[in-house]
């Protein structure tokens with residue numbers, strides 16, 4: 001397997017070649033950090049949404065969904081704190097004129113130290129073989145201890161400076177660590193400045209009567225402002241949740257790493273309203289529940305880890321990320337935040353409307369606390385795609401590229417392939433296709449050799465191929481070919497549905 005940088009490039013190329021993801025406006029040389037999902041991409045995306053929605057909404061009698069608008073009253077963002085505090089610290093290099101996120105420059109510096117530690121571990125593991133105890137090695141190796149200490153010191157200084165908005169010290173930290181611009185190679189930095197990430201636009205066609213509004217930077221606020229509408233119309237009792245899938249927009253300073261950090265992306269968020277004082281119980285509950293949701297996809301449990309936040313956002317009293325091992329290292333995939341009553345309280349203050357829950361048991365009103373789970377759909381897509389991409393050497397030395405996407409969410413579930421284009425095989429194959437199309441997303445292919453067609457289906461992650469040959473015309477049997485081990489079995493057409501249904505059913509993931 002290629003090194004992780006090569007692997008990532010290959011995955012990006014594969015996404016384009018096989019219709020998963022295209023650069024937005026590619027014919028005009030593209031728009032940075034905006035992407036379009038192609039025919040296979042949109043299917044996979046819809047299947048991820050379906051898995052999330054089913055587990056959040058269908059499987060919980062106390063969670064309901066909404067679909068709120070992207071445009072919201074501008075006061076929303078004053079109340080939520082986004083107008084004043086949704087900033088990234090940016091810094092420019094005076095020689096290259098390139099702009100960076102100051103915190104990301106420092107994080108990249110830390111990643112380099114982490115990579116050095118990993119190299120030492122790999123070396124020792126090779127040297128000692130099976131007797132190697134990684135945990136013990138990390139605890140006792142002097143160089144690793146020193147490097148880990150340095151990482152912790154830098155992290156804690158950065159967190160402190162950022163939460164105090166002490167930008168001078170952020171700059172000094174960059175200078176003290178002698179962090180260089182990757183383009184110019186110099187340390188000739190400007191001051192660090194705050195940059196608000198919200199996109200502005202105007203509502204109304206006549207400039208005098210128009211007013212400035214924002215594209216929502218998170219879907220959560222659409223849920224908060226609808227809290228009472230939903231609670232009353234659905235007669236929900238606390239604890240209950242509201243779920244939503246939708247677009248969010250952030251004017252990211254550096255939007256790199258393909259669909260990992262985009263300026264327009266989709267979030268799947270759920271805000272869970274609880275009694276004040278019970279938030280930590282629910283925070284722990286949702287941490288476990290969300291990790292379980294991920295692990296059920298079988299992408300490899302070793303690819304996930306929790307990262308508890310040391311410095312908390314203005315609205316939170318506890319927060320963590322579920323990180324995933326992307327080709328470029330462990331990075332945030334999902335956030336779980338205990339947001340206190342910050343948002344509802346602020347909306348109550350700014351709107352003048354009561355945002356309280358009436359507890360029928362105690363006959364008292366209170367503002368609920370909120371625990372939210374927030375996952376980026378595009379990041380989830382990347383997590384699935386990057387961990388499913390495999391290059392396998394076959395017996396004849398040929399390399400097969402296969403996407404081992406969990407069958408339940410694969411974009412195409414079945415490919416129906418007549419062995420030849422003649423002898424009424426296409427007609428028979430289309431008859432079979434018709435009987436399956438309504439239950440499964442299917443593809444029909446008759447061009448090229450059967451081997452080539454199998455490879456094409458492997459490359460988009462189709463779990464099953466159904467081959468129709470001359471025998472099919474005689475005894476109504478087909479060959480069922482399995483993507484993962486390439487095994488083939490002969491089965492009756494009448495047995496096909498029951499044979500594959502269970503494996504392809506999303507219910508299997510629960």
Ligand code: GAP
Pocket residue numbers: 217218219220250252259260261262263265266267269332333334335372374375376377378379
């Ligand atoms: N409502 C809470 C919230 O928005 P967040 O940690 O800022 O929290 C939640 O974002 C998730 O949204 C992240 O864990 C990530 O998966 C996704 N996300 C955030 N910014 C993104 C971006 N620029 N591109 C793609 N996904 C992003």
